[in-house]
Amino acid sequence: MTSAPQHPSLVGPHDEGDAHRSGFACLVGRPNVGKSTLTNALVGEKVAIMSARPQTTRHTIRGIVHRDDAQLVLVDTPGLHRPRTLLGERLNALVQDTLGEVDVVAFCLPADQKIGPGDRYIASQLAPLMEGRRAVPVVAVVTKSDLVDRGRLAEHLMAVDELARSLDRDWSAIVPVSARDGYQVDELTDVLVAHLPAGPALYPGGELTDEPEQVMVAELVREAALEGVRDELPHSLAVVVDEIVEREGSGDAAKGRPPLLDVRVNLFVERDSQKAIVIGKGGSRLREVGTNAREGIEKLLGTRVYLDLHVKVAKDWQRDPKQLQRLGF
Known part of the structure; x- marks a missing residue:
């Protein structure tokens, strides 16, 4: 073991000079820690997608960071947790599969919350990856650092260091960041890039994600539907895009009028009471969801969108293998 976590700017395990680097980094952590x-x-x-509710992410979203000297592909996973449903088991399996295919892992621990059983559980799952000939470096990322003062941040950094030592391990680095105000975001990129092997770009320049459009559309609708709802709904809401089709005769290139896309989306919940929450009184809440989601979808697709939302009940879908498969899990 090393004597202490290295300073982020000094971490660089690959000695390949100025060679271009490329590879994958996986972000892991408890639900709702800012991944x-x-x-x-x-x-x-x-x-x-971002939400104040836990268990928002259901897919591994790849975000691509382009630099002159490197291309870093970020894999954002569902929150690793002790599963209570079949869905939870499958989400955990998704995380474990991802961990075995990346060059570096970023373990997110929020500065405004003490290290708890969930963090210790994840650390115990990461520990086997950090040893042996094919060890995967794990960087401890202290998120939401803007929410605490310097004294409390220092205490948290020491607790994060002790978490690794309790498992007879060392983090490759400990980096406090704030995604909200940009504090040390570039420094974290440097740390992650330092762990990538030399290699050419994996994706074309300007491409920010390899997620299919339908998946991104579904995620935008799900984010809008999760805002301002009760705690139990995020675990019970699934969104499936039925179709995205161009409305015939809607566009006129000569007049600079882009085509109109008809986007039909189904939102699945587990109970009638949850359906009522999503729809709202007189359909008011569903209209708000549509308005908020449409803005992001139009930006994503680069054209006008007519968003047609339907809410359906799929009873106990989180525990039903057939329904999980039908909903894409």
Whole structure:
């Protein structure tokens, strides 16, 4: 073991001079510790949905950071947690599969929360990766550092260091960041890039994610639907895009009028009471969801959108293998 976590700017395990680097970094952590927000901050654009509710991310969203000297592909995973449903088990399996395919892991621990059982559980899952000939470096990323004063941040950094030592391990680095105000976001990029092997760019320049358009559309609708709702809904809401089709005769290139896309989306919940929450009194809430989601979808697709939302009940879908498969899990 090394005597202490190295300073971020000094971490650089690959001695390949000025060679271009490329590879994958996986962001892991408890639900709602800021992984999606950090992904967006690192990329500089919104590629992962953000919500104040836990368990927002359901897919591994790849965000691509382009630099002259490197290309860093970020994999944002669902929050790793002790599963209570079949869905939870599958989300955890998704995280574990991802961990075995990346060059570096960023373990996110929020500065405004003490290290708890969930963090210790994740650290114990990461520990086996950090040893052996094919050890994967793990960088401890202290998110939401803007929410605490310097004294409390220093205490948290020491607690994060002790978490690794309790497992007879060392983090490759400990980096406090704030995605909200940009504090040390570039420094974190430097740390992650330092762990990538030399290699050419993996994706074309300017491409920010490799997620299909339908997945991104579904995520934008899900984000809008999660805002301001009760705690139980995020675990029970699934969104599936039925189709995206261009309305015939809607565009006129000569007049500079872009085509209109009809986007039909189904929102699935587990109970009638949850359906009522999503729709709202007289459909008011669903209209608000549509308005908020449409703005992001139009920006994503680069044209006008008519968004047609339908809310359906798929009873106990989180525990039903057939329904999970139908909903894309």
